[in-house]
Amino acid sequence: MKQRFAPAVWSIIYLLLLLSLLTPFSMVTAFLLVVPVAVLFAALPLKLFMLHIVPVWLAVALIHPIFLVMAAFFLVPGVIMGQLYRKQEPAMKVLRYGLAALLLELVLLLVVGTAFFQLDVNQYVDEIVTMTTQPLEDMGSSGALTGGLTWTAEQSEAISRMTQMMLPFAMILSSLLIVAITHAIARPVLNRMGVSVPALKRAKDWRLPRSLIWYYLLVVILDFASQDSDSRFLEVIVVNATPLLQLCFMIQALGFFFFLADNRKWHPILPILSAIPIVLFPPMQIIGILDLVFPLRQAFSKNKR
Incomplete structure (x- = not known):
């Protein structure tokens, strides 16, 4: 692809991704929508960037106004990441700022939707879970499930309640995936277009803050406290913080294996294969915890000498 045609191609990709939001493919393409904006903003001056973006927005606005809302939502993190790419900021800083922008937008959408459009997220989640689990309830009541298995309304209610409480975790994880995918695609593309973009540290150098151990101990204490308390606030903290910390320990363990x-x-294939037991066998996270608490890497380096 010649460099002079690259912005036009990415404008077309941007248009197609926006149009896909009202199709069944939206569950996948939504994770890619920041990429064209970040690439175009990093590679082009502001006037040329607007020259490529505005026609796309006008085209989708003629089809349905909802496309403009979605485009505006993904524009902000794309512009922020593109600006940081242009300044050649460290990759981790780009990811942090992109993640923060997405999270702030999601929180703002929830606040505005609740305050002005009577959006009830809990009711929406409950309806989705009910619609998903209703066939299982019908099969259980009719005896269609084999092996003596049953599915009750209480189980559906428990899933709905857990899903509602884990909404913050879902927001953080989805935002993290979006910025990670954006960086993974945008960096090589921008390098080919002549924009130098710093890479993340190599996996063998991944080291998370040791303070995560104290956060983990705090969550354990809060978990015990929430069992003897009716506080939903404590329960929400524990339910969301636990998988986030587990994810951090998985990353630390993977870095140790690399x-x-x-x-x-x-x-080189061995540390990649190690990701399988780390993800599928939760006790493997203890390796990440030990690597944070003790100087394991220094010990292995000394033994090698």
């Missing part, structure tokens, strides 16, 4: 493979000159 370090170990590099230190011992193992085959």
